[in-house]
Amino acid sequence: MVENPAHTSHPPHASVDILGICRRASDGDKDARRQLMELLFDRIHKTASYLAGNPEDARDIAQTACIEVLLSAGSFRGDASLSYWADRVTLQTGAKLFAKKTRRRHLKEKYFRPATSVMGTEDDDTGRAQVRERLTELLRTLHFKHREVVMLRYIHGYTIKEAAELCNTPVETARGRLKKARAVLKKKVMADPLLRDWVREWTEQ
Amino acid sequence: MRRQSHIETEPFDRALSEAFQGDPACGAFGTIDDLRRRRMINDLLHAATQAEYSTKSLPNGRKDRTRRLALGAAAAALAFAILGGVLFGYLNSRDNAVPPSPETYFGEVQAQEGIVWIGGRTAQMHAPLPVGKSIRVEDGAASLRLPTGIEWRMENHSEGRIAFLDDERLEVKVLSGESWFRVNPMRVGPAFSVSTKMGRIEVTGTIFAVNAGPSEVRVTLLKGEVWVIRASGERNRVKTGYALEIGEGRHHALAPEEVSRLQHRLHRLDWQPEAAPETALPSQGSVALGAENADTRVEHTPRGEGSVPKAGSHDIMVEIQTQRKLHNWGRVAALYRRLIQSSPTGETAIVSRVSLGEVYLNKLHQHNEALSQFDKYLRTGHTALVPEALYGRCNALKALGQTAQERRCLDRFTRQFPGALRASDARARLDALRSQSPI
Numbered sequence: 340m341v342e343n344p345a346h347t348s349h350p351p352h353a354s355v356d357i358l359g360i361c362r363r364a365s366d367g368d369k370d371a372r373r374q375l376m377e378l379l380f381d382r383i384h385k386t387a388s389y390l391a392g393n394p395e396d397a398r399d400i401a402q403t404a405c406i407e408v409l410l411s412a413g414s415f416r417g418d419a420s421l422s423y424w425a426d427r428v429t430l431q432t433g434a435k436l437f438a439k440k441t442r443r444r445h446l447k448e449k450y451f452r453p454a455t456s457v458m459g460t461e462d463d464d465t466g467r468a469q470v471r472e473r474l475t476e477l478l479r480t481l482h483f484k485h486r487e488v489v490m491l492r493y494i495h496g497y498t499i500k501e502a503a504e505l506c507n508t509p510v511e512t513a514r515g516r517l518k519k520a521r522a523v524l525k526k527k528v529m530a531d532p533l534l535r536d537w538v539r540e541w542t543e544q
Numbered sequence: 545m546r547r548q549s550h551i552e553t554e555p556f557d558r559a560l561s562e563a564f565q566g567d568p569a570c571g572a573f574g575t576i577d578d579l580r581r582r583r584m585i586n587d588l589l590h591a592a593t594q595a596e597y598s599t600k601s602l603p604n605g606r607k608d609r610t611r612r613l614a615l616g617a618a619a620a621a622l623a624f625a626i627l628g629g630v631l632f633g634y635l636n637s638r639d640n641a642v643p644p645s646p647e648t649y650f651g652e653v654q655a656q657e658g659i660v661w662i663g664g665r666t667a668q669m670h671a672p673l674p675v676g677k678s679i680r681v682e683d684g685a686a687s688l689r690l691p692t693g694i695e696w697r698m699e700n701h702s703e704g705r706i707a708f709l710d711d712e713r714l715e716v717k718v719l720s721g722e723s724w725f726r727v728n729p730m731r732v733g734p735a736f737s738v739s740t741k742m743g744r745i746e747v748t749g750t751i752f753a754v755n756a757g758p759s760e761v762r763v764t765l766l767k768g769e770v771w772v773i774r775a776s777g778e779r780n781r782v783k784t785g786y787a788l789e790i791g792e793g794r795h796h797a798l799a800p801e802e803v804s805r806l807q808h809r810l811h812r813l814d815w816q817p818e819a820a821p822e823t824a825l826p827s828q829g830s831v832a833l834g835a836e837n838a839d840t841r842v843e844h845t846p847r848g849e850g851s852v853p854k855a856g857s858h859d860i861m862v863e864i865q866t867q868r869k870l871h872n873w874g875r876v877a878a879l880y881r882r883l884i885q886s887s888p889t890g891e892t893a894i895v896s897r898v899s900l901g902e903v904y905l906n907k908l909h910q911h912n913e914a915l916s917q918f919d920k921y922l923r924t925g926h927t928a929l930v931p932e933a934l935y936g937r938c939n940a941l942k943a944l945g946q947t948a949q950e951r952r953c954l955d956r957f958t959r960q961f962p963g964a965l966r967a968s969d970a971r972a973r974l975d976a977l978r979s980q981s982p983i
Contacts, residue, residue, distance in 0.1 A: 367593075367596070369589065372589055372592065373585065373589060376585045376588060376589065377585070380570075380581065380584075380585060381569040381570050384569075384570040384571060384573050384576070385567075385568075385569065385570050385571030385572075385573075386571070387571075388570060388571035388572035388573045389571050389572060397572065397573070401573075402588065402591075405588045405592075406588060406591055406592045406595060409588070409589070409592040410592055410595060410596060467563065467565075470563045471563050471564060471567055474560070474563050474564075475572045493557070493560045493561050493564060494561075494564045494567075494571075496561070521556075521557075524560075525556055528556075537559060537563065538555065538556055538559045540559075
């Protein structure tokens with residue numbers, strides 16, 4: 340049984356303005372839909388990009404989740420943050436896509452930048468961006484269920500309880516998946532010289 | 545209650561969390577630039593509307609499943625539309641080409657001095673260009689940018705569309721009016737061609753203009769060369785300094801006056817070729833096509849009086865360019881005055897008044913003279929440079945301290961050219977003037 344998180348990292352009550360936007364968006368108001376997309380576009384794409392095992396799936400998840408968010412905006416009640424709600428929609432979309440996928444896809448770098456071209460923000464340094472890129476590649480090698488909980492925990496910073504609710508799974512199951520994923524990830528990280536050095540820096544701090 | 549696992553406080557976990565601090569807003573997608581982001585959001589909104597409409601008419605019991613199917617179909621259609629500059633076509637062969645989905649976008653409106661209509665609706669600057677839909681320009685001109693090094697300028701009363709697009713081929717169709725193209729020879733991307741009702745133009749890095757009239761299509765080369773494939777299948781090469789009337793098959797050298805006019809246009813667009821036309825222009829005459837290699841002269845036909853080249857204006861234009869580069873603005877102004885005096889009613893002279901006005905205004909700070917040139921241009925009835933002349937007039941009045949007249953001029957400019965390059969600056973200045981003196 341999934342416990343309702345008593346403490347969330349996201350405020351439980353959304354602003355009235357957000358609720359108004361969602362309500363108008365569900366009525367088909369084009370401006371409201373655009374506003375909603377402006378608010379959630381980056382978040383949904385970020386979640387999808389780390390959730391999926393390859394760029395094509397990431398794109399499919401992101402696009403489908405965006406459309407689903409627009410069509411089901413009326414279901415947002417304000418009892419959790421908008422980001423939380425969008426993450427839930429994205430995860431559900433990802434889970435459906437994963438359930439349908441039976442064939443393997445080859446990883447294509449067409450949509451994502453190649454490893455030699457490092458992406459980052461203006462404040463980011465090249466070293467961290469390279470680490471991130473390597474980690475993203477390792478993430479993609481994990482099983483979808485493990486990737487899901489790792490992404491929620493380490494990238495979005497959700498607690499285990501919140502991650503469990505988002506994944507629609509018991510807390511113990513989410514914890515077990517995280518533990519297993521972490522073990523696999525740690526083994527791969529330690530086998531990569533760049534990532535190993537990165538972790539050792541933290542160990543020595 | 546199970547205690548919080550120690551794994552979440554280990555350095556490894558902190559290292560993992562820290563690694564993703566400051567990642568791009570869209571995560572592993574990297575940074576998505578504003579244009580692509582806007583385009584993607586437009587497509588998503590459209591797809592959501594499509595998915596919604598496909599379920600509206602159904603009874604409730606069927607809505608959920610149908611909505612999922614519609615969602616999947618919309619997302620699948622969207623997958624073809626939203627790519628970072630790489631678009632898929634689902635055509636079989638070149639000859640049986642079917643345009644991709646109209647929801648596919650390629651390029652954007654980069655600047656507009658008139659009204660741009662896309663698919664029957666007005667479009668603003670930076671609006672994405674849909675493939676397959678009509679693009680029409682009225683009351684001015686517009687510059688469009690197609691990715692990978694193609695600038696497309698549509699003059700007043702012109703119409704065209706992106707007719708075909710896939711990984712290997714990009715085709716723009718000029719339906720009517722005048723379009724200019726500047727193509728970077730170093731560009732990487734689908735092979736670019738321009739089609740008209742009378743033939744297709746294969747382009748590899750050049751500056752040229754296509755004028756599609758009701759009964760004739762004219763291709764003028766200002767730099768580089770193009771191959772024109774006529775409807776009969778005949779191929780004709782057109783080199784710098786030459787023009788081809790596709791329907792009649794007439795290939796002729798450009799008169800110096802026309803070269804001057806075109807060079808001035810290029811200067812206005814900031815598209816100057818690195819050098820003057822490379823080929824020596826014949827003094828007069830036209831060449832009838834009879835062979836594939838169109839630059840072989842077959843016969844000469846004397847041209848009418850109106851096209852007798854005026855010696856000197858070309859030289860003056862060349863000298864103006866030279867003096868501009870040297871920043872000899874006094875000399876530049878004198879040359880423009882000479883050019884105007886040599887043929888006051890000629891097109892070159894008319895458009896030169898705007899250039900001269902700008903030199904007076906911005907370089908020599910002779911504001912009365914600047915105002916005089918702008919006013920003279922506006923009185924000619926010539927339309928191509930009205931936004932520039934009007935905006936220049938506003939600035940000249942501002943420099944002269946004639947606030948009331950400046951305000952009226954700005955009001956006219958912003959009303960007539962709301963989408964012009966300087967429209968936002970003009971509106972800001974107008975607001976400032978109004979706040980100083982509300983009446």
